[in-house]
Structure formats: C-alpha cells, structure tokens
Amino acid sequence: MMMLTKQQRCYMIVAERITITLPGDMYKRLQVVKGNLNISGLCQGVIKQAIQIEELKTKDVPVEEKVIERLRLEKQIAEQEWKQTGFIHGREDAKELSYEDFMALPKQGISEEIRERVQHRRIQSLENPNEEIYLKGWVEGALHFWNTIKDKL
Numbered sequence: 521m522m523m524l525t526k527q528q529r530c531y532m533i534v535a536e537r538i539t540i541t542l543p544g545d546m547y548k549r550l551q552v553v554k555g556n557l558n559i560s561g562l563c564q565g566v567i568k569q570a571i572q573i574e575e576l577k578t579k580d581v582p583v584e585e586k587v588i589e590r591l592r593l594e595k596q597i598a599e600q601e602w603k604q605t606g607f608i609h610g611r612e613d614a615k616e617l618s619y620e621d622f623m624a625l626p627k628q629g630i631s632e633e634i635r636e637r638v639q640h641r642r643i644q645s646l647e648n649p650n651e652e653i654y655l656k657g658w659v660e661g662a663l664h665f666w667n668t669i670k671d672k673l
Contacts, residue, residue, distance in 0.1 A: 569593055602650040603657035609642050610661025622666045630659055 540563065542550065550559070573593055576586050614622075617634070624631060630638070638658060643649055 569597060599650060599653045602653040603660075605646070605649075606654035606657025606659075607661035607664070609638075610658035610663075611665045612661075613638065613641070613658070614662040614665035617662060617666075622662075622670075625659055625663055625666070630655055 550557075573590060576590050576593075621631070621634060635655070638655065642658075643651060643654065646654070
C-alpha cells in the first residue's frame, strides 16, 4: 500500500455521486450500448457546459464577453449535435456504399458523387445544418460501420 504525503493528499479530487432519471425507452437503448460509452464522462461534459452557461449569466463581466463565451459554448454544443447526426446517418447510409467507396473514404474523404447523394438524401431535409461538421460525422459513421464488417469479408 502506497502512503501519500500530506501535500499529495491535498491535491486529491473528491468525486460526488448523483443519480439521474432516464425515460424507460432511453434506459433500454442505453443498456445495449453502455459498454461503448463513458456515461459518467458524458454526463459530466453536458453538466459542465450547462453550468458554464449559467455562470456566465451571473458573472460580473462585460456584456460582450458574456455573449462571446455563451455563443462559443452554444456553437460547441451545436457542432457536437451535427457531428452526432452525421455519424448516425453515415452508419445507416454505409449499408449502400460499394467496396470502392469504402476504400476511398479514409484516403480521399467523401467523393463528389457520395457528397451529392448525401446532400440530396439527408442534408437538404435538415434545418440549418453545419454541413462541414455533419459530413465529418457522416464519414466517421460510415467508417465505423466498415470497421465492424471488413474482417468478415
């Protein structure tokens, strides 16, 4: 057993436990994928962002700085959501990609043909999408699908 000095003990971080409530359907979906997720880390990240936004509202900071920081956080959240949406769609759409498409994705990124297909099938139906972030997530989702099946070929 390793003994910590008084100075080392002063720097230890104490973590507190909390309980969250999930709707039944979300809980069931979570059970399927929870081994792939750091649930505590995800919750901490979302709570941290919410706290930062609320703290900005109460800080004695010039209005412009508050607005800039709030918008920066909102942008970060929106980008995460667009990337996640793209990932989900990329994973779904990957089922229709050819072998050549999969081979080109990691090297060249999304081809003009695939970009047009995604634009027509997905992006045009989204409300004010961040197309660049969405497509990055789409490629990651397609590659994730590929990586789960490629060794079975």
